[in-house]
Amino acid sequence: MLTVENLHRYFGSFRAVNGASLTIEKGSITGLIGPNGAGKSTLFNVIAGRLAPTSGRVTMDGQDITGLPPHELFHRGLLRTFQIAHEFGSMTVRENLMMVPARQAGESLVNTWFRRGAIRAEERALREKADEVLDFLTISHIADEKASNISGGQKKLVELGRTMMVDAKIVFLDEVGAGVNRTLLNTIGDAITRLNRERGYTFCVIEHDMDFIGRLCDPVIVMAAGEVLAHGSADQIMQNEAVIEAYLGTGLKNKVAHV
Amino acid sequence: MDLLNALVAFANFVFVPAVAYGAQLALGALGVTLIYGILRFSNFAHGDTMAFGAMCTILVTWGLQSWGISAGPLPTALLALPVGIAVTALFLMATDRAVYRFYRKTRAAPVILTMASLGVMFVMNGIVRFIIGVEDINFADGARFLIGAREFREATGLDEGLAIRSTQAITVVVAAVAMALLFWFLNRTRTGKSMRAFADNEDLALLSGINPGRVVMVTWLIVAALATTAGVLYGLDKSFKAFTYFQLLLPIFASAVVGGLGSPIGAVAGGFVIAFSEVGVTYAWKKVAGYVMPENLQPDGLAQLLSTDYKIAVSFAILVLVLLFRPTGLFRGKSV
Ligand SMILES: Nc1ncnc2c1ncn2[C@@H]1O[C@H](COP(=O)(O)OP(=O)(O)OP(=O)(O)O)[C@@H](O)[C@H]1O
Ligand SMILES: [Mg+2]
Numbered sequence: 001m002l003t004v005e006n007l008h009r010y011f012g013s014f015r016a017v018n019g020a021s022l023t024i025e026k027g028s029i030t031g032l033i034g035p036n037g038a039g040k041s042t043l044f045n046v047i048a049g050r051l052a053p054t055s056g057r058v059t060m061d062g063q064d065i066t067g068l069p070p071h072e073l074f075h076r077g078l079l080r081t082f083q084i085a086h087e088f089g090s091m092t093v094r095e096n097l098m099m100v101p102a103r104q105a106g107e108s109l110v111n112t113w114f115r116r117g118a119i120r121a122e123e124r125a126l127r128e129k130a131d132e133v134l135d136f137l138t139i140s141h142i143a144d145e146k147a148s149n150i151s152g153g154q155k156k157l158v159e160l161g162r163t164m165m166v167d168a169k170i171v172f173l174d175e176v177g178a179g180v181n182r183t184l185l186n187t188i189g190d191a192i193t194r195l196n197r198e199r200g201y202t203f204c205v206i207e208h209d210m211d212f213i214g215r216l217c218d219p220v221i222v223m224a225a226g227e228v229l230a231h232g233s234a235d236q237i238m239q240n241e242a243v244i245e246a247y248l249g250t251g252l253k254n255k256v257a258h259v
Numbered sequence: 260m261d262l263l264n265a266l267v268a269f270a271n272f273v274f275v276p277a278v279a280y281g282a283q284l285a286l287g288a289l290g291v292t293l294i295y296g297i298l299r300f301s302n303f304a305h306g307d308t309m310a311f312g313a314m315c316t317i318l319v320t321w322g323l324q325s326w327g328i329s330a331g332p333l334p335t336a337l338l339a340l341p342v343g344i345a346v347t348a349l350f351l352m353a354t355d356r357a358v359y360r361f362y363r364k365t366r367a368a369p370v371i372l373t374m375a376s377l378g379v380m381f382v383m384n385g386i387v388r389f390i391i392g393v394e395d396i397n398f399a400d401g402a403r404f405l406i407g408a409r410e411f412r413e414a415t416g417l418d419e420g421l422a423i424r425s426t427q428a429i430t431v432v433v434a435a436v437a438m439a440l441l442f443w444f445l446n447r448t449r450t451g452k453s454m455r456a457f458a459d460n461e462d463l464a465l466l467s468g469i470n471p472g473r474v475v476m477v478t479w480l481i482v483a484a485l486a487t488t489a490g491v492l493y494g495l496d497k498s499f500k501a502f503t504y505f506q507l508l509l510p511i512f513a514s515a516v517v518g519g520l521g522s523p524i525g526a527v528a529g530g531f532v533i534a535f536s537e538v539g540v541t542y543a544w545k546k547v548a549g550y551v552m553p554e555n556l557q558p559d560g561l562a563q564l565l566s567t568d569y570k571i572a573v574s575f576a577i578l579v580l581v582l583l584f585r586p587t588g589l590f591r592g593k594s595v
Contacts, residue, residue, distance in 0.1 A: 050462065074468035086463040088456050099456050100467045119449070162467065 001026035001202060002047075002078075002170055007056030009039075009046050016042040018226030019056075024170065029196055029203040031217030031234070033210075035247050039226040040206045041083050044172050048080040049073050060170070077169030081162070081176055083206075085155035089148035093139070093158055096147045097130035098123075100165035133161045138187055153180040160191060163201075170202040171195075177207055185209070189216055210238070222247065265550035267419040271408075272546070277538040278531075279427040279496055282434035285530030286489035287507060288514035289441065289523055290482045296458040296521035297478045298359070300372035305486060305511065307383035310504035311350065312487025313494045314391045316343030317398050324400070332402040333429065336491055343491065348483035354379055355479055363475075380505075387501045396499040399426055426495040437488050438527060441481065445523065450477055458521065506571065510537065513574035517581050519588025528589055533574055541567045 002024040009017040017039040024030045032040055045051040047058050049070040058066045065073060073079075088096050134140045137157045142150055147158065156176050163171045173192070177185045189212060195201040207213050213220060214234040222230040222237060224246040230237060237243055287309060294302045302308075319339035329335050358379060362372050405428045408420025445451040450473075457464040457474045465471060490504060497503070514533045518525025543561035552558075565572065581588060 048466075050465075069471070070462075070465035071468050071470050074466060080466065082462070086460050086466075088459040088463065090455070090459055099452065099464075099469075166468075 002058070002060045002204075004043070004047065005057040005059070007043065007046060007058065008054040009042055009051060010054045015226050017046065017053075020223065020226065020228050022221050022228055022231070024202060024204050025219075026202055027196070027200065028219070029192060029205060029217050031213040031220035032204055032206045032223065033208070033213060033220060033237075033247065034223035034229070038223040040223055041174055042226075043223070044080055044174050044204075044206070048078065048172060077167070078172075079163045079166075079168045079170075080172035081156075081159040081174055083174040083178070085152065085159050087147040087150075087155055087158060089146070091147055092144050093147050093150060093154075094127070094130050094134065094143040096158055097133055097161055097165055098126045100162055101126065129165060133164045136164070137161050137191060153184050156180055157184070157188070160188060164191075164195065167199065168201055170204070173203060173205045173207075175206050175208065177209055177212055185212060192216060214238070261550040264417055264419045265547050267411075267415075267417055267421050268547050268550065271419065271421045273535075273538050273542050275421075275423055275427055277534045279430045280538065281531035281534030282430050283489050283493045283496065283530075284507075284510055284514045284534050285527040286434055286437060286485050286492070287511040288518065288526035288530050289438070290485040290489070291511055291515045292518070292521055292523060292526040293478060293482055293485075295515070297454055297474065298363075298372070300369045300376065301512070301520075303373065303376045303508065304354075304380035304383055305482075306504045306506070306508035307380050307387065308347065308351065308482070308486040309490030309493070309507065310387045310499075310501055311383050311490075312343050312347040312483065313490035313499055313504070314387050314501075315346040316340055316487060316491045317391065317396060317494070317499060319343060320398055330401065332425070334399050334401045334426070334495055336398055336495060337429070337433075340488065340491055344484045344487045347487045348480045351479040351483050352476060355475065360475075384501065384505060391499075391501070393501050396494075398499060399495045401425060424496070426492075430492040430496055433488060433492060437485065441485070441523065444481075454478065509571055509578075510534075510574040513578040513581075516578055517588055519590040522588065522590040525588050525590030532589075533577060536577060537570050537573045540564045540573050541570045 004020055004022050007017055007020045008015065020039070020043055032043075034040055042051065046053045046056075049065075049068050049072070052067050056066070057064060060076065060078065065076065065078070068076075088099060091099070131140065131143065134143050137160065139154060139157055139161075142154060147155070150158070156179070160173070160176055163173075176188055180188065192203055192205070193216065196203060205213070205217060207217075218233055219231060220234050220237045221228060222240075222243050229246060230240050230243050232240070287305065290308070291302060291305050294300065294305070316336055316339045319342045320334075320336045323329070323335050323339055328338070330338050358375050359372060362375060402425045405423045405425045406421060408422040411422070412418070412420045443451075445455060453464065453469045454474055454477065456467065457469060457471070461471075464474075493504075493507070510533050514529035515526050516529070517532050518527065518529030541563065543563040545558055545560070545562045548558055548562055
């Protein structure tokens with residue numbers, strides 16, 4: 001459903017993404033792993049329209065979406081979260097979620113005056129939706145907290161919650177689990193699985209925690225030095241010599257060997 | 260009785276002028292602060308945007324007057340104001356297309372946009388002088404006074420008179436309406452909220468499907484309305500002169516910074532802080548002191564801290580103090 005063809009992104013002479021090609025199948029939860037600085041986040045940034053590619057192509061459902069701005073991708077159902085959680089600091093957590101669906105009757109000024117009733121109904125629906133999402137993520141108690149004041153892990157959950165406010169097609173999660181405790185990590189894992197099964201979301205997930213990846217993702221793509229190094233099921237990846245060399249390290253090799 | 264006289268003198272020479280001037284500064288500072296918060300640069304062309312808006316309004320006013328249209332006791336300029344705003348908005352959007360958009364696209368540093376605005380300022384200043392000239396233009400018509408000094412004295416029997424010019428009253432009323440509309444818009448409407456979101460975190464706003472082009476356009480529209488209104492009110496209250504608007508830039512920026520750059524409520528508060536300081540420091544307090552102080556304590560001189568020629572120094576001093584001791588301003592805007 002989403003393909004990346006020979007994508008390059010350079011920063012000066014540094015090749016952060018250097019000819020990556022990959023496909024994310026519809027309905028999958030695809031894992032993306034690789035050492036620090038492999039270019040994973042940069043790849044996300046290019047796909048999601050935050051950075052322009054140096055060269056290469058991105059297509060979604062057969063349509064060329066290379067270089068489209070983020071807000072247009074949003075309306076096509078492509079959403080992402082940031083590795084470092086972003087929030088609207090001056091608003092509450094609930095308002096943060098309610099900001100998401102921007103395509104609404106309230107958009108035009110004329111409507112704001114003349115369709116007050118419809119807009120109020122919409123606000124109410126939006127509020128209910130936001131509360132539902134907060135409930136799903138087990139963070140209802142911080143709904144009225146200012147978003148700048150919540151913990152880093154809670155911010156990650158709100159980031160995930162943002163993607164649940166609309167019907168997304170494909171969601172890119174950049175280390176939603178990083179800096180989050182075990183219980184919360186399980187909550188996030190469950191949320192991803194449920195969204196995938198119940199609402200048909202396709203996911204691409206960057207994560208360093210191999211347990212998490214192993215449980216959740218199939219297939220798994222490995223990046224190193226801006227290129228795709230390997231592609232396969234989690235088990236295959238964990239046994240792949242090149243991957244172990246580049247990323248997983250000998251510790252895991254031994255662990256895998258013992259099993 | 261003396262105390263009442265002192266109060267009236269204070270109201271007449273300090274309070275009323277400062278409130279009117281504060282309202283004008285607040286409107287100007289709101290424009291500056293919105294541009295800073297949403298488009299992320301200090302717009303040096305703002306003073307000349309006010310001049311441009313006022314000029315457009317004056318031209319339309321003259322047109323209306325020549326057709327014999329007036330607003331009765333109100334100045335005709337109020338009728339012309341919407342047209343002035345519309346023309347200024349078009350001009351600002353064209354400027355954005357021609358100048359600022361390029362730097363935004365290349366994600367240029369704010370200081371580069373600020374420098375670009377300096378260029379825009381010179382161009383606008385030239386346009387205004389070219390079209391309407393550099394002379395003093397008095398375009399206030401309608402009733403002169405809401406309350407005249409003599410009537411006030413006769414009605415109250417006090418020695419001191421209180422005069423409220425109709426332009427001062429209009430300034431305050433129009434500014435209050437404009438501010439109420441702005442705050443309603445920013446806090447209650449979807450578009451206003453998405454503008455706040457955009458100011459808060461641009462990346463996240465884009466990701467939430469907010470169209471940046473639209474936010475930028477609406478921002479310029481609001482800025483045009485605020486700047487034109489501020490320029491016209493200032494011109495009605497004093498008179499229109501192309502250069503004075505350039506000089507207003509300092510008190511306006513001082514107001515925005517005192518309130519906290521990027522904070523609308525701060526801009527309003529800052530406007531009044533600057534206005535009251537400026538008027539208070541340059542007013543000769545001898546008269547007020549004469550009523551309330553005992554004979555032997557009365558000041559010999561005028562009891563004026565600073566000659567009015569130096570009033571600009573007041574804004575400057577406050578600006579420096581705020582930047583030194585509380586760079587985020589009264590209402591915790593973005594630090595500068
Ligand atoms: N804006 C930028 N300017 C210059 N270099 C950059 C920029 N963004 C990323 N890089 C460089 O590109 C490389 C890849 O960065 P990227 O963030 O994509 O890595 P990553 O795979 O996400 O790593 P991590 O697992 O640590 O998040 C890094 O070496 C980084 O220094
Ligand atoms: Mg990363």
